[in-house]
Amino acid sequence: METAINIALAGNPNAGKTTLFNYLTGARQHVGNYPGITVEHKQGCCLHKQQGLSIVDLPGTYSLSAYSSEELVARNYIIDSRPEVLIDVVDASNLERNLYLTSQFLELGTPLVIALNMIDVAENRGMEINAEKLSTALGVPVVPIIARSGKGVDQLLDTVIATARAEQPPQPTILRYGSDIDQALNEMIPLIRDRDLLTGSYPDRWVGVKLLENDEQVLAQVREREPELSLRLEQRCQEVTDHLQQTTGVYPEAVIADHRYGYIKSIMRRNIVTKKFVGDRLYTSDRIDKVVTHRLLGPVIMAGVLLGLYAFTFSSSTFLVSLLESFFGMLSTTVDTFLDDGPLKSMLISGVIDGVGGVLGFVPIIMFMFFGIAVLEDSGYLARVAFMMDRIFHSFGLHGSSVMPFIVSGGIAGGCAVPGVMATRTLRSPKERMATLLTVPFMNCGAKLPVLTLLIGAFFADHQARYMFLATLVAWVVALCAAKFLRMTVLRGESTPFVMELPPYRIPTINGLMIHTWERTWQYIKKAGTVILGISILLWAMMTYPGLPQEEVAAFQEQRQAISQDLQRNGGNDRQTALEALSARENSAALRHSLAGRIGIALEGISQLAGIEWRTNIALVGGFAAKEVIVSTLGTAYSLGDVDPDASDSLTQRLANDPAWNPVVALAVLLFIMFYAPCFVTVVCIARETSWKWALFSMSFNTLFAFMMAVGVYQLGMLLKLG
Structure with missing residues (x-):
């Protein structure tokens, strides 16, 4: 070959x-x-x-x-x-x-x-x-x-x-741009050619065109290599600009674009395209759009599509999720059977299996969600969502181009805030870009999906699709309100107009859907097996060390021996239950004494206003690194905490049975997780796109805002006795 x-x-x-x-x-x-x-x-x-x-x-x-x-x-x-x-x-x-x-x-x-x-x-x-x-x-x-x-x-x-x-390389096509620009190019090209100015990379005429278009990248390269020649070339470009402004009121780049379109029109006039039908004609896409993008029907259809997506996701993945839960439960039991008690066994069960296994258990949900999104994307429907949302975005001080960063970040659950932040580069207005950039982390990215699924599955299992749909709706509303607040305060300014092309509808190919679904699912699995694994083991260590003081260990040991002796003499289930309860108290005491436990308890004085207890605090702190870590950390904390560490119950069951949790607490925690500080990678991305000042603002603003929402929901819910 x-x-x-x-x-x-x-x-x-x-x-x-x-x-x-x-x-x-x-x-x-x-x-x-x-x-x-x-x-x-x-x-x-x-x-x-x-x-x-x-x-x-x-x-x-x-x-x-x-x-x-x-x-x-x-x-x-x-x-x-x-x-x-x-x-x-x-x-x-x-x-x-x-x-x-x-x-x-x-x-x-x-x-x-x-x-x-x-x-x-x-x-x-x-x-x-x-x-x-x-x-x-x-x-x-x-x-x-x-x-x-x-x-x-x-x-x-x-x-x-x-x-x-082919032996002969192609020659650059020379387009004509009118007498003013062509004359300037004729003067500039010899200077560019004689000094060999960027001609190793670009054709000499193309360099001249880019200078007349005021291309910042080419200008920077020219200034760096030939400062003196750069002044002469820029002066000539400015002369052309001034002349065109005085005579026609346009800039050189507009003239160049017009002549390119003129070149294209001259080609099209050569009977290259023959139209078989004469007269106005609505294409299939146009007919569909008359309904799908209708001012009143469009949003209703969009809501139905999203609700259908979530219903499909949960109904299709239920069996596979239960299968994975059983697998990791069996794996945990196997490790418990063949390994002696000690740090290695604890790390494998609590740190790896209960931690990473908790994240991997949601792979079927992630996979079906990504498949549904791929169908919407490949069919052309997501572009219609952006088109319809533009009408709303203007009223909140954002640009229509802000819609796609929101969608990419998880506007239809499953995206990522990092490419969403990067996608804001297409916005021309700095203030609209900043407002979009700071609010896209409010969307339900793929990292939040396992957490939302966990809490909704534990406390609202009968209406999973409905609650996931509401979570998406709330994310959009909160993000837009936050953007409006920013545009009315620190980022004041007018909204700019939006023009968008709608692609025709297409039937997605099975090959394309499989590739898109697998790419995104594999990224999730890979992250769980690398980043999440590393953080889970680190957090396990923080939740394990330092261990209990020797005197407390000895006290628990004495109680265990006393109960065991009593059990040998008298037997009975009550004493066996007492022994298990003692182990649970010892586990809880050890977790409280650990480094992570101390951090969680220290934060509990504030977090309890939102009904958030100390073990959840540990998970939320870990969530600053990556939101998926919240699930793995909860799994580890509840494996090490005041429950039977050898139990094969899923994390969903453990949370549902824990007295510290109830539907109101779950809702408060869910809202806090949805809106508190972006993950570390997103924060770094915001800093690179703007500055660390705005990155720190995003962390503090989002966290304060999320905590206020969580406190409000918890206090109101408990006042109404919904817990």
């Missing part, structure tokens, strides 16, 4: 790029972050006719202007990594808009193959596209495909391999 060809997939959002990537790579892919930037990227491989292909899925972007992190990452990867072939995935049903990004690839001069995707959608809309004419007009290969079914993909890969093996 020959050396693998390096390929990158690029294109607009919703053009089917990731669908093509999943079809090509299947399970042969991994997810990571681009160096220095927390933007997710996928890399995989495939084999075609004995030729290996290494494929990178770049972030979806509309241009290479580097206004957002996605645009910057896509451009930098193409420039720095220099893929042997760039596959530009173009939505055939929105050809003119998609070709704007294509025109920039052509200017960049990278080896390019256009995958004309969703030909079937275009045909359903009465459009017939002549791929050969389009290829001739653009000067690059164009291959019609249907990524969902794989139609045309073999021909695409044949073309990619042929392009990679």
